[in-house]
Each structure stands twice: as structure tokens, then as C-alpha cells.
Amino acid sequence: MMEKPGIVITGASGRMGQALAKLVVAQGRFQIVGAIEREGSAALGRDLGALCGLGELGVTVTDDPLPAFAKARALVDFTSPAASVAFAALAAQARLVHVVGTTGMEPEHHRKLDLAAHHAVVIQAGNMSLGVNLLTRLTQKIAEALDADWDIEIVEAHHRMKVDAPSGTALMLGEAAAKGRGIDHDKARVSGRDGITGAREKGTIGYSAIRGGDIVGEHDVIFAADGERIILRHIATDRALFARGALKAAAWGLDQKPGRYDMMDVLGL
Numbered sequence: 001m002m003e004k005p006g007i008v009i010t011g012a013s014g015r016m017g018q019a020l021a022k023l024v025v026a027q028g029r030f031q032i033v034g035a036i037e038r039e040g041s042a043a044l045g046r047d048l049g050a051l052c053g054l055g056e057l058g059v060t061v062t063d064d065p066l067p068a069f070a071k072a073r074a075l076v077d078f079t080s081p082a083a084s085v086a087f088a089a090l091a092a093q094a095r096l097v098h099v100v101g102t103t104g105m106e107p108e109h110h111r112k113l114d115l116a117a118h119h120a121v122v123i124q125a126g127n128m129s130l131g132v133n134l135l136t137r138l139t140q141k142i143a144e145a146l147d148a149d150w151d152i153e154i155v156e157a158h159h160r161m162k163v164d165a166p167s168g169t170a171l172m173l174g175e176a177a178a179k180g181r182g183i184d185h186d187k188a189r190v191s192g193r194d195g196i197t198g199a200r201e202k203g204t205i206g207y208s209a210i211r212g213g214d215i216v217g218e219h220d221v222i223f224a225a226d227g228e229r230i231i232l233r234h235i236a237t238d239r240a241l242f243a244r245g246a247l248k249a250a251a252w253g254l255d256q257k258p259g260r261y262d263m264m265d266v267l268g269l
């Protein structure tokens with residue numbers, strides 16, 4: 001029988017790390033060959049399966065990625081921007097398919113992912129779900145059809161532990177809206193209104209972020225004109241959704257040439 005391709009999970013004890021571990025085991029498409037956490041993490045030395053409530057898997061959580069990368073074909077990485085770019089350099093040396101779900105990336109982080117993509121497949125997206133990627137396409141289409149009399153606002157809600165805002169998904173949606181409208185997203189974006197802000201400036205794209213409880217992820221794109229409004233909405237209720245997308249990307253990436261890809265490429269949207 002053919003051996004399953006090896007996969008490494010970074011941020012293995014995190015919310016997404018655990019969702020990924022459970023799904024890899026349930027799907028049986030990949031073999032987990034490494035579970036990486038940062039230096040000093042309380043998870044180091046524990047069995048990944050025990051940590052996720054799956055029973056022993058024989059995979060010990062470690063802070064040393066190199067031995068695991070040497071046995072793997074793919075890396076799924078939902079950590080922090082600094083960690084993801086560090087992993088990207090190592091994954092590129094090992095020619096791993098690197099699936100990056102981490103959000104909060106600045107241009108400097110994207111530049112480092114671009115460099116890694118000269119040597120290996122790098123698939124990065126602010127949201128790995130089919131639904132959000134479809135919504136992104138729809139947002140672009142609608143923005144193409146409407147002029148600047150339609151104000152664009154993006155409202156997102158997440159759990160209380162989320163550290164970045166606007167969410168990666170919100171930015172994906174806003175960038176798609178800007179593309180559809182033919183404007184520069186970074187010049188058009190407005191976040192965190194507070195106080196006497198003055199009237200809304202025509203042509204801007206507004207972002208609002210709600211943080212609370214255990215909300216998995218909710219996004220509204222609002223097109224508001226005089227007398228009418230269009231609202232596109234996506235609600236995620238289970239992180240397994242993102243894990244499914246990430247593992248689909250990892251499997252897809254095994255057959256690709258080195259380069260930078262996103263979930264639109266994976267899903268053929």
C-alpha cells in the first residue's frame with residue numbers, strides 16, 4: 001500500500017491546530033509527522049492526540065520543526081505572522097507545500113512569503129472556506145455593477161481571543177470590493193470610527209469589528225444606497241470548516257509547481 005503523505009501542524013495546540021489534527025485523523029488522507037509549538041509552550045512534550053481528546057497518536061509536540069519537516073510533504077500553519085514567515089523559509093528549504101491560514105499579515109510578511117514561493121508551493125488565504133471564497137467573488141461582481149453612490153461597509157464578528165482586526169476575511173472581502181470598483185483598497189479603507197468623525201467620505205470602504213464570547217467568525221458586506229441596501233453574509237459555526245479548506249489546499253498543492261497561490265486557485269473560483 002502507498003504511504004500517506006506526511007503533514008506537519010504548526011501552532012498544534014491552538015484552536016485551529018487542534019481542529020486540523022482532528023480532521024487529519026478523521027479523513028485519513030495525510031499522516032501527521034510533526035506537531036510544532038513555540039519555545040516555552042505548555043504543550044511541549046505532550047502527545048498531540050491526548051491534547052486534542054483523540055487518544056494517543058504517537059506524535060509528541062515539539063519546538064524543533066526541522067526533523068518533522070524532513071519527513072513531511074506539507075505544512076499547515078495557523079500561528080502568528082512572525083512565526084509563519086519563519087516557517088515559510090524552512091518549509092521552502094524542505095520543499096514543503098506550505099498552507100498559511102495566519103492573518104494579520106503586513107506587506108513585509110507577504111514579501112517573505114513571496115520569496116519562499118520561489119522554491120515551494122505557498123497557499124495563503126485569510127479564509128479557507130468555500131463559502132467565504134464564493135462570497136468574495138460575489139462581492140467583487142456586485143461592486144463592479146454598482147457605482148460610488150453605494151457605500152461599502154464590512155462588519156465582522158469573532159471570539160474574544162482574536163488578536164487582529166479587521167479580520168483576514170474582512171480584508172479579503174474589502175480588497176475584492178475595491179477591485180470590483182476599480183479603486184485602491186489601501187487608500188479607500190477606513191476603520192474604527194469614534195468621536196466626531198464627520199460625514200462619511202464617498203468611495204471609502206468602512207470596517208467594523210465586534211469581539212466577544214466564542215463567535216467562530218461572521219462577516220457582512222453591506223452595499224448601502226439611498227432607499228435600499230444589499231447585505232451579503234457568511235456565518236461560520238465550526239472551525240472544522242477552515243480545517244477542511246486547509247487540508248484540501250494541502251492535497252491540491254502536492255501537484256503544483258512552486259509559486260504563490262490562494263484558495264481561489266485551489267477551489268477553481
Ligand SMILES: NC(=O)C1=CN([C@@H]2O[C@H](COP(=O)(O)OP(=O)(O)OC[C@H]3O[C@@H](n4cnc5c(N)ncnc54)[C@H](OP(=O)(O)O)[C@@H]3O)[C@@H](O)[C@H]2O)C=CC1
Nearest residue numbers: 011014015016037038078079083101102103126127128242
Ligand atoms: N485562514 C483561515 O481560514 C483562518 C485563519 N485563522 C487564523 O489563524 C491564526 C491562529 O488562529 P487560532 O488557532 O484561533 O489561534 P490560537 O492562538 O488558538 O493558535 C495559534 C497557535 O500558534 C502558536 N504559535 C505562536 N507562535 C508560534 C511559533 N513561533 N511556533 C509554533 N507555534 C506558535 C500559539 O502558541 P501560544 O498560544 O503559546 O502563543 C498557539 O498555540 C490567526 O491568525 C487566525 O486569524 C483562524 C481560523 C481560520
Ligand SMILES: O=C(O)C1=N[C@H](C(=O)O)C[C@H](O)C1
Nearest residue numbers: 103126127162167168169217
Ligand atoms: O481568528 C479567527 O478565529 C479567524 N480568523 C480568520 C480571519 O481573520 O478572518 C478566519 C475566520 O474568520 C476565523
